[in-house]
Amino acid sequence: MDPRVSDSAERSRFEIFDGDDLAGFAEYHRYRDELALTHTEIGSRFEGRGLGGTLVRTVLDTAREQRLAVLPYCPFVRRWIHRHPEYVDLVPAAHRERFAL
Numbered sequence: 673m674d675p676r677v678s679d680s681a682e683r684s685r686f687e688i689f690d691g692d693d694l695a696g697f698a699e700y701h702r703y704r705d706e707l708a709l710t711h712t713e714i715g716s717r718f719e720g721r722g723l724g725g726t727l728v729r730t731v732l733d734t735a736r737e738q739r740l741a742v743l744p745y746c747p748f749v750r751r752w753i754h755r756h757p758e759y760v761d762l763v764p765a766a767h768r769e770r771f772a773l
Contacts, residue, residue, distance in 0.1 A: 675723055677730040686734075688714075688727040695723050698731050698749070707735050708743040728752045732759050744771050 676689045685699045696714035700707055709731065714724045728749055735742050742762040744750045750771055753759045760773050 675726055677727055679734065686727060686731050688723055688730075690718060690723070693718075696727060698727055698746070700731075702740070705740055706743055707731075707740040709746045709749045712746050712748040724748060725752060729756075732762060735762055743767060744773075 673691050675695065678687055678689070680687050680697075684701060685697045687697045688695050694715070695718040696712070698709060699711040700709050702708075712724060712728065714727075729752075731749075732742065732753070740762075741764045742749075742753075742759075744753055744763060750773070753763065753771075753773060760768065763771060763773055
């Protein structure tokens with residue numbers, strides 16, 4: 673079964689599920705047209721399976737679809753964007769130096 677990602681807006685986080693099990697989440701703060709990603713966590717029993725990358729890619733694709741600017745305060749998200757430069761454009765140019773992108 674493929675992992676499933678959903679936006680739990682009432683908890684201000686995207687969640688990734690492996691079957692019925694919550695495998696991890698990416699917390700955010702949304703303000704107007706900005707999505708500040710503050711913390712990403714994958715449960716220890718789910719590590720090493722690429723779920724963190726699947727989660728971040730889905731979050732960033734959702735931000736792109738909704739035309740949101742991304743502020744990657746979370747170090748995991750920053751590293752992921754650095755390794756996938758096709759997502760750098762989601763970070764406003766004025767903020768890229770701040771996030772070393």
